[in-house]
Amino acid sequence: xxxxxxxxxxxxxxxxxxxxxxxxxxxxxxxxxxxxxxxxxxxxxxxxxxxxxxxxxxxxxxxxxxxxxxxxxxxxxxxxxxxxxxxxxxxxxxxxxxxxxxxxxxxxxxxxxxxxxxxxxxxxxxxxxxxxxxxxxxxxxxxxxxxxxxxxxxxxxxxxxxxxxxxxxxxxxxxxxxxxxxxxxxxxxxxxxxxxxxxxxxxxxxxxxxxxxxxxxxxxxxxxxxxxxxxxxxxxxxxxxxxxxxxxxxxxxxxxxxxxxxxxxxxxxxxxxxxxxxxxxxxxxxx
Amino acid sequence: xxxxxxxxxxxxxxxxxxxxxxxxxxxxxxxxxxxxxxxxxxxxxxxxxxxxxxxxxxxxxxxxxxxxxxxxxxxxxxxxxxxxxxxxxxxxxxxxxxxxxxxxxxxxxxxxxxxxxxxxxxxxxxxxxxxxxxxxxxxxxxxxxxxxxxxxxxxxxxxxxxxxxxxxxxxxxxxxxxxxxxxxxxxxxxxxxxxxxxxxxxxxxxxxxxxxxxxxxxxxxxxxxxxxxxxxxxxxxxxxxxxxxxxxxxxxxxxxxxxxxxxxxxxxxxxxxxxxxxxxxxxxxxxx
Numbered sequence: 393x394x395x396x397x398x399x400x401x402x403x404x405x406x407x408x409x410x411x412x413x414x415x416x417x418x419x420x421x422x423x424x425x426x427x428x429x430x431x432x433x434x435x436x437x438x439x440x441x442x443x444x445x446x447x448x449x450x451x452x453x454x455x456x457x458x459x460x461x462x463x464x465x466x467x468x469x470x471x472x473x474x475x476x477x478x479x480x481x482x483x484x485x486x487x488x489x490x491x492x493x494x495x496x497x498x499x500x501x502x503x504x505x506x507x508x509x510x511x512x513x514x515x516x517x518x519x520x521x522x523x524x525x526x527x528x529x530x531x532x533x534x535x536x537x538x539x540x541x542x543x544x545x546x547x548x549x550x551x552x553x554x555x556x557x558x559x560x561x562x563x564x565x566x567x568x569x570x571x572x573x574x575x576x577x578x579x580x581x582x583x584x585x586x587x588x589x590x591x592x593x594x595x596x597x598x599x600x601x602x603x604x605x606x607x608x609x610x611x612x613x614x615x616x617x618x619x620x621x622x623x624x625x626x627x628x629x630x631x632x633x634x635x636x637x638x639x640x641x642x643x644x645x646x647x648x649x650x651x652x653x654x655x656x657x658x659x660x661x662x663x664x665x666x667x668x669x670x671x672x673x674x675x676x677x678x679x
Numbered sequence: 680x681x682x683x684x685x686x687x688x689x690x691x692x693x694x695x696x697x698x699x700x701x702x703x704x705x706x707x708x709x710x711x712x713x714x715x716x717x718x719x720x721x722x723x724x725x726x727x728x729x730x731x732x733x734x735x736x737x738x739x740x741x742x743x744x745x746x747x748x749x750x751x752x753x754x755x756x757x758x759x760x761x762x763x764x765x766x767x768x769x770x771x772x773x774x775x776x777x778x779x780x781x782x783x784x785x786x787x788x789x790x791x792x793x794x795x796x797x798x799x800x801x802x803x804x805x806x807x808x809x810x811x812x813x814x815x816x817x818x819x820x821x822x823x824x825x826x827x828x829x830x831x832x833x834x835x836x837x838x839x840x841x842x843x844x845x846x847x848x849x850x851x852x853x854x855x856x857x858x859x860x861x862x863x864x865x866x867x868x869x870x871x872x873x874x875x876x877x878x879x880x881x882x883x884x885x886x887x888x889x890x891x892x893x894x895x896x897x898x899x900x901x902x903x904x905x906x907x908x909x910x911x912x913x914x915x916x917x918x919x920x921x922x923x924x925x926x927x928x929x930x931x932x933x934x935x936x937x938x939x940x941x942x943x944x945x946x947x948x949x950x951x952x953x954x955x956x957x958x959x960x961x962x963x964x965x966x967x
Contacts, residue, residue, distance in 0.1 A: 567797040570767050573785040575814040585810065589801050666801040666842050 456636040464640040471625075476644050478621040482538050482610035483652065486545025487603055493546070494553030494602075495595070499583075501554075502561040519551045524612050531617040541613030541621065548609035549602035556598025560591025593667045596660040603656050607649045622648075713776070714743040714866055714898040715764055720773035722759055732923035733759045737773075739917060739926060743865070746892055746899045748909035751919030752960060757902040759924070761868045764900065765789055777866065787815070790859030790897075794871040796851035798843040804854045805830070805839040811861040822861065829857040832891060849880040856888075860895065867892075869901045873908065885911055886940050893936070906960075910934070910952045911943055918959045928959055 438458065444450055445457035452460070465472065497515075501508040523544055530540035564587050572582045614623025622645050629637035660667070722734040733756040741747050749757050762768040763775050766786040775782040777789070798807045805826060812822030830836055833853040843851055852872055859867060872888075873881045889912055892899050903909050909916045910932050920927040932952035934943060943949055 565795075565797055567793045567795065568799070570762075570765075571791055571793075571797055572814065573767060574765055574787060574789055574791050575811055576785070576787040577814045581814050585814065586799065589799070664801070666844070 453633060453635055456639055460636040461639040461643065464636045472640065472644055475620055475622050475625045476648060478538070479607070479610050479614065479623065479645070480648055482541040482613065482621065483545055483606045483648065486542045486609055487549050487606040489542070490546045490549035490553055490602060490606065491599065494550050495557055498554050498557030498561060502558055515551065515554060518547065523548050523609065527612050527616040530613070536617050536619060541610045541618065544613040545606040545609030549606040552598045552601040552605065553595070556594045557591060560594025561587055563594060564590045592664055596656065596664065599656050600653055603652045604649045607645065607652065611645060713740040714745070714778065715741040715900065716776040717763070718774050718776070720763060720770045720775060722756065722763065722768065723771045734925070735923040736925050741898060741900065743898055744896050745915070746901070746913045747915050747917060748901045748903055748913035749917045749919060750903060750906060750909045750956060750960070751924060752921045755919045755921050756924030757919060758870050761870050761900060761902055764866070765791055765868055788864055788866065790862070790864040790867045792855050792859045792867070792869045792872045794874045796843070796855040798851055798854055800843055803840045803842060804835060804846065807843065807854050808857045808861055811858050815862060817862065825861055826857065829860055832894065833857055833887065848876050849884060852876065852884065860897070864897065866898045866900070869899065871902055871904060874904060881908070882940060888912060889938060906953050906956045907944070910949055910956070911938065911940070916952070916956060918956055930955060
């Protein structure tokens with residue numbers, strides 16, 4: 393709503409350039425307008441949590457107080473930082489590999505129906521198999537290092553990327569393709585100048601899903617067998633009934649997911665300003 | 680659009696005819712050579728359940744520099760006919776010739792404008808126009824100059840850097856028109872280019888298209904639902920019958936070359952021609 397002023401058709405030629413890039417201050421105000429509701433809700437949840445634990449409605453070994461959780465975060469920052477870094481590293485590597493493999497697979501599938509018919513059922517099968525169930529197998533095969541975690545992150549993030557990219561590549565305006573035929577465009581030119589850029593908004597909606605899933609993938613890998621990473625931290629805390637540490641681990645894990653999501657969203661806005669400015673101003677995906 | 684009025688003088692001096700023949704006041708060339716020759720063409724679409732005949736026995740000669748409009752009920756194969764000329768579709772029978780060549784694949788010597796502007800959302804107006812040059816690998820400096828001419832001619836000055844979603848429907852269609860004319864095609868094919876515009880913008884675009892056509896001397900084939908648009912713009916109006924589509928009559932309203940919009944509408948020839956077309960199409964099939 394607050395962006396509707398940005399997307400109206402320009403009346404005066406001079407206005408076009410300025411309207412395309414609102415000032416930093418204006419953008420900050422808009423961001424604040426967009427985000428105050430979720431922030432308020434989060435604060436409300438936090439207060440509820442604090443009230444529940446302060447009034448001792450629930451035993452403290454079941455739900456630790458916010459203070460106890462914060463103490464853990466402050467007391468053992470090195471410990472948490474070290475394990476967070478491992479999980480982040482696994483997540484990022486898995487995500488990047490999934491993007492490369494996913495995009496290439498999507499392009500090949502869109503351009504060759506033979507490949508699509510061959511690959512698609514296998515992809516679907518790979519998606520249907522519960523990743524949590526095959527995680528132990530990867531550990532058996534690949535050991536306790538980071539490789540099985542990365543592989544699970546790849547597997548779990550791969551599917552939304554392929555699906556969104558295939559959808560994007562297929563969603564290109566058929567008239568645009570006819571037009572490029574009358575221009576004498578080579579398949580490569582059509583791909584580079586029309587199909588690929590047109591598919592990017594779809595791809596990014598898949599990337600946002602994939603990046604949060606990649607965190608889950610890495611943690612699942614750590615649950616099955618690891619001696620480092622946030623999954624390991626949570627498992628250890630669970631074994632010791634150390635709920636404050638468990639909560640701290642969960643918080644950090646969510647934080648990693650949110651930060652990665654926001655990074656993808658910022659990348660989208662930088663790479664596809666034409667798309668971002670078109671969309672109505674909701675923070676989450678508008679699909 | 681406020682700046683539509685100012686650029687008409689600029690256009691006349693800048694634009695030069697690309698076709699070799701000169702256009703007579705009637706807009707028709709004296710030369711016998713047809714720019715487009717459609718010879719006894721039929722198109723059948725095969726599907727699993729049934730065959731659909733979209734076009735049958737269509738023959739039409741269009742002279743170089745001529746403006747021909749095609750009207751007909753929905754689904755009569757008007758757009759199919761344009762795709763045949765563009766080589767985007769092959770005929771099941773008969774042949775289409777463009778200049779002296781038989782059409783046997785997508786033609787590169789045409790400009791195409793669709794009902795929807797079909798612009799690349801991530802490119803500015805100017806860069807959308809220049810897509811034509813980029814793909815054809817035309818010299819950059821020349822193409823930019825040509826794009827500048829077309830932008831002036833269509834009144835898009837000041838909007839060069841605007842993204843498509845920042846432009847109104849009429850402006851988007853102007854960009855599409857510029858893109859279609861960038862490489863100076865001898866033939867311009869337009870498939871209901873103003874169908875999505877409001878009535879007022881549409882009239883304005885009609886006047887501009889008529890002027891642009893006179894300035895460029897391009898052969899134009901325009902598919903439209905609007906009878907008055909067809910009669911106002913074209914030298915000849917091809918009226919098609921319902922499916923399977925065929926040419927039921929070709930009407931030459933005999934209007935003068937200089938056509939002010941309201942004056943033309945008020946002329947008795949205009950009324951006669953539109954009435955005749957309306958009769959041919961039947962009262963129900965095409966609302967003007």
